[in-house]
Amino acid sequence: MATSPIWASRSKTRGLVLDLIRSARTISRIELAEATGLTGATISEVVRELMGNGLVVEAGRGMSTGGKPRTLVRLNPVARYSVGVQLERNTCVIVVVDLAGRPVTRTAVPGVASMPPQRALPLVAAQVDALLATAGVDRDKVLGVGLVSYGPQDRRAGVQLTPQPTDEWLDHPIAQRLAGHLGLPVLLDNDAAAAAIGEYWMGAVDSRSTYGCIYMASGIGGGVVVAGEIYRGSSSNSVEIGHISIAADGDECTCGNVGCLENYAGPSAVVQQARALPGLAGRLALDPADADLLTGFAQIAAAANSGDPDARSLIERSARYLGSAAVTMAGLFDVDAIVLAGPSFAVAGPIYRAVVQREVDRRTFARRAHGVRVALSVNGSDAAAIGGAVLVLQSELILGRG
Amino acid sequence: MATSPIWASRSKTRGLVLDLIRSARTISRIELAEATGLTGATISEVVRELMGNGLVVEAGRGMSTGGKPRTLVRLNPVARYSVGVQLERNTCVIVVVDLAGRPVTRTAVPGVASMPPQRALPLVAAQVDALLATAGVDRDKVLGVGLVSYGPQDRRAGVQLTPQPTDEWLDHPIAQRLAGHLGLPVLLDNDAAAAAIGEYWMGAVDSRSTYGCIYMASGIGGGVVVAGEIYRGSSSNSVEIGHISIAADGDECTCGNVGCLENYAGPSAVVQQARALPGLAGRLALDPADADLLTGFAQIAAAANSGDPDARSLIERSARYLGSAAVTMAGLFDVDAIVLAGPSFAVAGPIYRAVVQREVDRRTFARRAHGVRVALSVNGSDAAAIGGAVLVLQSELILGRG
Numbered sequence: 001m002a003t004s005p006i007w008a009s010r011s012k013t014r015g016l017v018l019d020l021i022r023s024a025r026t027i028s029r030i031e032l033a034e035a036t037g038l039t040g041a042t043i044s045e046v047v048r049e050l051m052g053n054g055l056v057v058e059a060g061r062g063m064s065t066g067g068k069p070r071t072l073v074r075l076n077p078v079a080r081y082s083v084g085v086q087l088e089r090n091t092c093v094i095v096v097v098d099l100a101g102r103p104v105t106r107t108a109v110p111g112v113a114s115m116p117p118q119r120a121l122p123l124v125a126a127q128v129d130a131l132l133a134t135a136g137v138d139r140d141k142v143l144g145v146g147l148v149s150y151g152p153q154d155r156r157a158g159v160q161l162t163p164q165p166t167d168e169w170l171d172h173p174i175a176q177r178l179a180g181h182l183g184l185p186v187l188l189d190n191d192a193a194a195a196a197i198g199e200y201w202m203g204a205v206d207s208r209s210t211y212g213c214i215y216m217a218s219g220i221g222g223g224v225v226v227a228g229e230i231y232r233g234s235s236s237n238s239v240e241i242g243h244i245s246i247a248a249d250g251d252e253c254t255c256g257n258v259g260c261l262e263n264y265a266g267p268s269a270v271v272q273q274a275r276a277l278p279g280l281a282g283r284l285a286l287d288p289a290d291a292d293l294l295t296g297f298a299q300i301a302a303a304a305n306s307g308d309p310d311a312r313s314l315i316e317r318s319a320r321y322l323g324s325a326a327v328t329m330a331g332l333f334d335v336d337a338i339v340l341a342g343p344s345f346a347v348a349g350p351i352y353r354a355v356v357q358r359e360v361d362r363r364t365f366a367r368r369a370h371g372v373r374v375a376l377s378v379n380g381s382d383a384a385a386i387g388g389a390v391l392v393l394q395s396e397l398i399l400g401r402g
Numbered sequence: 403m404a405t406s407p408i409w410a411s412r413s414k415t416r417g418l419v420l421d422l423i424r425s426a427r428t429i430s431r432i433e434l435a436e437a438t439g440l441t442g443a444t445i446s447e448v449v450r451e452l453m454g455n456g457l458v459v460e461a462g463r464g465m466s467t468g469g470k471p472r473t474l475v476r477l478n479p480v481a482r483y484s485v486g487v488q489l490e491r492n493t494c495v496i497v498v499v500d501l502a503g504r505p506v507t508r509t510a511v512p513g514v515a516s517m518p519p520q521r522a523l524p525l526v527a528a529q530v531d532a533l534l535a536t537a538g539v540d541r542d543k544v545l546g547v548g549l550v551s552y553g554p555q556d557r558r559a560g561v562q563l564t565p566q567p568t569d570e571w572l573d574h575p576i577a578q579r580l581a582g583h584l585g586l587p588v589l590l591d592n593d594a595a596a597a598a599i600g601e602y603w604m605g606a607v608d609s610r611s612t613y614g615c616i617y618m619a620s621g622i623g624g625g626v627v628v629a630g631e632i633y634r635g636s637s638s639n640s641v642e643i644g645h646i647s648i649a650a651d652g653d654e655c656t657c658g659n660v661g662c663l664e665n666y667a668g669p670s671a672v673v674q675q676a677r678a679l680p681g682l683a684g685r686l687a688l689d690p691a692d693a694d695l696l697t698g699f700a701q702i703a704a705a706a707n708s709g710d711p712d713a714r715s716l717i718e719r720s721a722r723y724l725g726s727a728a729v730t731m732a733g734l735f736d737v738d739a740i741v742l743a744g745p746s747f748a749v750a751g752p753i754y755r756a757v758v759q760r761e762v763d764r765r766t767f768a769r770r771a772h773g774v775r776v777a778l779s780v781n782g783s784d785a786a787a788i789g790g791a792v793l794v795l796q797s798e799l800i801l802g803r804g
Contacts, residue, residue, distance in 0.1 A: 152768040161770040210636045222734075226635075233628075233736025234612045237768030240733040245765075246650040248666070248726045257729055257765040264650070324650045327659055331642040332624075332734055334635025363647075363659040366554040366639030368563040 013038065015398040017046045018055060019228070021075055022100070023207055026059045028070035047073060054079040055099065055397070075099050080397070081142045083128055083184070084389030086191055086382075087113045087149040089165060089218045090294060092120075094127055095382055096135055096142075097389040099397075101201040105135040106382060116168035117177065125181035143396045144185035146388030147175060148194040150219055155236040158188040187392060192221030192239065193230045194387030195341040195377065200225055201390040204339070204378040211337040212329045213377075214241060214322060214356075215384060216344035218293055220262045224333045229399075231333070239333075241325050242266065265321035267297035267344050273314050274300050280310040294343060301347035312351075319352045323359025330364045330372045341377035342384065349376045415440065417800040419448045420457060421630070423477055424502070425609055428461045430472035449475060456481040457501065457799070477501050482799070483544045485530055485586070486791030488593055488784075489515045489551040491567060491620045492696060494522075495784055496529055498537055498544075499791040503603040507537040508784060518570035519579065527583035545798045546587035548790030549577060550596040552623055557638040560590040589794060594623030594641065595632045596789030597743040597779065602627055603792040606741070606780040613739040614731045615779070616643060616724060616758075617786060618746035620695055622664045626735045631801075633735070641735075643727050644668065667723035669699035669746050675716050676702050682712040696745060703750035714753075721754045725761025732766045732774045743779035744786065751778045 013036075020035055021027055027035075033043045050056040051073075059074040077100040086093045092112040096104045109127055112120045132139060151162035158175025179186040192215035205211050207228045215221045220242030224231040231238055242262035243255045250259025263269055271293060275281050284299045303311035326338050338360065345352055357374040364372055377383045415438075422437055423429055429437075435445045452458040453475075461476040479500040488495045494514040498506045511529055514522045534541060553564035560577025581588040598615035607613050607627075615625045622644030626633040633640055644664040645657045652661025665671055673695055677683050686701045705713035728740050740762065747754055759776040766774055779785045 152771050154771060161768070231735075234738045235736055235768060235771045237771050238734060238736035240767040243767045244730045244733055245648060245726050248648040248723055255765075255767055256769070257733075257767065258726075321650055324647050324660075328646040328730065329734070331646055331659075332640060332731070333633075334637055334640035336636045363657075365642040365645045365657055365659065366563070366637060367658070369554050369556060369637045369639050 013042070014046050014049060017043065018050060018075075019207070019398045021050075021056055021073060022201070023203055025203075026062065026072040026074045028062055028072050030070055077102065079141065080393070081137050082389040082392035082396075083132070083142060083145040084194070084385040084387065084392075085124055085128065085145055085147045085178075086194075086385040086388060087120075087147070088191075088384075089113060089150075090292065092124060092127075093382055093385040094124070094131055095385045095389055096131055096137055097386060097393075099393065101198065101386065101390045101393065103382065103386060104137065105131055106385070107131055114165045116166045117172045117174055118168065121174060121177050122181055125178060128182060142184060144187065144392045145178065145182060146194060146391040147178060147186050147188050148191040148384050148388035148391075149188070150191055150221055152237050153188060153190065155188055155190075158186065160188075185392075187395060189230075189388065189391055190221065190223065190236065191215060191217075191384035191388070192241075192341075193223035193236075194385075194391050195379070195383040196223030196225045196339065196387065197230060197394060198379045198383055198387030198390045199339050199341070199377060200228055201394065202378050204375070205337055209336040210334065211339065212239070212326075212333055212335045213339045213341050214326060214329070215342045216266065216322075216340070217342045217384070218267055218344075220266050220322075220325075222329065224329070224335065228394075239329075241329060244325060244328060246321060246324050261321060261325045265318045265325070267293055270300055270314050270318050271296040273317075274311070277310050277314075280308070280314075283308065284311075297344060298347050301344075301351075304348050304351060315348050315351050316355055319355035320359060322352065323356040323363075326356050326360050326372075326374065327363045330360055331366070334366060335372060336370065337373040337375060339375050339377050341379065343381040345376060346381045415444070416448055416451060419445065420452060420477075421609070421800045423452075423458055423475055424603070425605055427605075428464065428474040428476045430464055430474050432472055479504065481543065482795070483539050484791040484794035484798075485534075485544060485547040486596070486787040486789065486794075487526055487530065487547055487549045487580075488596075488787040488790060489522075489549070490593075490786075491515060491552075492694065494526060494529075495787040496526070496533055497784055497787045497791055498533055498539055499788060499795075501795065503600065503788065503792050503795065505784065505788060506539065507533055508787070509533055516567045518568045519574045519576055520570065523576060523579050524583055527580060530584060544586060546589065546794040547580065547584060548596060548793040549580060549588050549590050550593040550786050550790035550793075551590070552593055552621055554639050555590060555592065557590055557592075560588065562590075587794075589797060591632075591790065591793055592623065592625065592638065593617060593619075593786035593790070594643075594743075595625035595638075596787075596793050597781065597785035598625030598627045598741065598789065599632060599796060600781045600785055600789030600792045601741050601743070601779060602630055603796065604780050606777070607739055611738040612736065613741065614641070614728075614735055614737045615741045615743050616728060616731070617744040618668065618724075618742070619744045619786070620669055620746075622668050622724075622727075624731065626731070626737065630796075641731075643731060646727060646730060648723060648726050663723060663727045667720045667727070669695055672702055672716050672720050673698045675719075676713070679712050679716075682710070682716075685710065686713075699746060700749050703746075703748075703753075706750050706753060717750050717753050718757055721757035722761060724754065725758040725765075728758050728762050728774075728776065729765045732762055733768070736768060737774060738772065739775040739777060741777050741779050743781065745783040747778060748783045 061069040196213035222239035222241030245259040247259030253260040304315040463471040594617035624641035624643030649661030655662040706717040
């Protein structure tokens with residue numbers, strides 16, 4: 001399908017201007033002209049179009065540097081919405097966000113992701129419908145759904161390339177099927193990459209910077225963003241940092257690699273190490289057959305926060321391994337910042353942040369060139385689902401595909 | 403300094419067309435129009451301009467798919483030249499390449515890189531002058547010098563951020579000083595990144611692909627190329643794969659990290675391991691105080707090729723560690739191919755290639771999505787110096803800066 005070059009080019013300009021308005025929060029037409037290098041006439045026309053679409057509204061007057069006060073514009077957050085759906089091993093998080101990327105409503109559905117897709121996707125669709133109805137969001141204003149998950153994917157086809165959580169998920173056209181159930185466009189992407197994009201949309205990182213995200217839920221993933229766009233590589237299966245080897249002679253992982261980070265630093269490893277310490281396991285009453293891994297991990301993290309020396313030692317060890325992977329990420333991608341995101345940083349995030357920052361400061365190869373800031377995600381535990389929704393906003397409004 | 407947008411845009415089109423001619427070897431105007439989506443009139447104008455500059459010449463007639471035969475064009479390799487200078491720990495390699503990236507002449511100057519820059523750079527400049535004179539290359543046709551080295555750099559300032567090989571190199575304006583000695587533009591870049599770009603220019607990899615390079619001389623470096631351009635990250639200090647940790651609890655490296663790949667897989671580690679085996683050290687008459695590390699390593703590599711079991715075992719161990727790092731590169735950058743380049747693959751390259759390919763096939767996370775081809779560099783031992791020269795061609799002619 002051919003796209004008119006004039007439309008594409010106008011759409012790209014519109015996306016650029018909208019992104020500047022988003023990141024500035026409020027901005028005048030004159031400042032937009034200065035930032036883009038476009039003429040005042042072009043900016044006025046684009047802003048008029050964005051206001052006509054309802055995406056942008058006037059926001060009072062700002063102080064001018066001489067001359068008359070400038071009229072400011074800002075995003076109109078209620079003009080559009082999008083939905084983020086995260087399929088995790090234990091649960092499915094669904095969020096609705098407004099045009100500013102702020103969650104309007106959310107729900108978590110346990111169990112969905114362990115069903116085969118034929119059962120799971122109609123349930124997810126029903127939950128999305130219910131969420132939109134309850135929040136009173138006009139369906140015509142919903143741009144689409146960002147469905148995010150872990151494991152290898154064929155992103156263009158909207159297909160998972162992994163037999164997880166059940167064999168039926170392998171090669172199942174999950175994006176297409178969910179789109180069919182909902183009557184909304186659905187894009188499939190990696191959860192950690194989505195979490196990374198969510199940070200940029202919320203203004204937590206400079207949109208011109210190169211930064212990474214380490215995402216930890218039950219597993220560990222990663223994403224890198226370069227100048228506002230996800231680093232994709234050949235097939236969008238990039239930055240799989242949970243499955244890099246941190247021990248060349250380590251044990252084999254289910255993924256085929258040996259000594260994978262996830263098996264040293266992830267919640268499963270930490271819970272296993274805690275169960276091997278009778279004192280700690282007893283103090284926390286850790287259920288040896290506990291199916292809910294993340295609850296056990298959260299208990300250990302809380303104990304570490306409260307000063308339990310065994311728990312603290314386990315969390316710090318996990319953080320040092322993550323720090324080692326963060327040093328690899330910094331040395332390979334040359335990032336300005338690394339964001340720690342996901343539910344497994346919810347409790348002991350500050351311990352992780354401090355240890356990873358220390359490792360990066362000491363060990364990163366190009367530390368003479370610049371530092372690497374380590375930060376906790378502004379989107380908290382729902383970072384991946386929010387990021388999935390933000391990917392839809394970015395794809396439809398900024399990158400000139402809408 | 404403002405650039406006219408019209409000139410920039412014409413220059414970008416010219417670069418695109420020139421790059422297509424380069425990669426196709428011979429191509430007709432009609433095929434150029436099809437490949438670029440530009441009109442026949444625009445292509446004719448651009449090709450006329452490229453022929454006027456002498457960069458492109460006619461190359462006979464090709465078969466048409468019906469209608470009259472098409473006139474083909476190709477690069478004119480003798481139209482321009484560039485110089486690549488690689489500063490390695492033990493030696494300095496200088497090459498002159500033609501517009502097709504083919505070496506016209508080369509020299510290797512031992513010892514230069516262990517001198518302070520005030521002594522080394524005038525010597526390098528004299529060698530470049532002598533090389534150009536001997537080869538009879540017209541200086542007006544020399545676009546510039548690509549100076550490549552290892553360690554952290556401030557690429558824009560043309561400054562090394564490392565006190566290696568002597569303290570005086572830290573913060574010394576080496577690009578500017580060499581440019582002053584030679585009266586030619588000098589760009590500073592990373593040796594491994596340069597080697598990666600050299601592969602693309604020689605047509606050894608598809609210019610639209612994402613691929614990595616692992617470069618091994620006395621140390622180990624890396625580069626990744628995305629759609630024909632080096633992945634830069636924040637400060638061009640990216641893909642430092644020799645200093646990623648493959649052993650989270652390993653020994654501290656001089657770089658500040660622990661368990662660095664270079665200390666397990668690099669020539670220095672292999673020579674040290676060989677010296678600890680009295681049988682092998684005796685058979686190869688390894689000099690325990692041998693200053694020329696690479697000679698000792700080449701002896702071990704040659705013995706491995708000849709079937710010496712101890713030597714073979716050491717080289718294969720080194721290759722497995724490199725394979726582990728290659729799996730990390732593939733998992734993080736999602737590459738289609740990994741090229742092994744540099745003098746330390748000159749002797750036992752096929753052993754390394756086979757072992758790294760095996761590890762990547764078995765262990766890469768997204769192997770269901772696509773395979774990763776492991777290949778030896780087409781530019782051999784001089785890959786970094788040739789790549790430095792190619793970076794100048796690319797920067798001046800393709801990326802629209804010329």
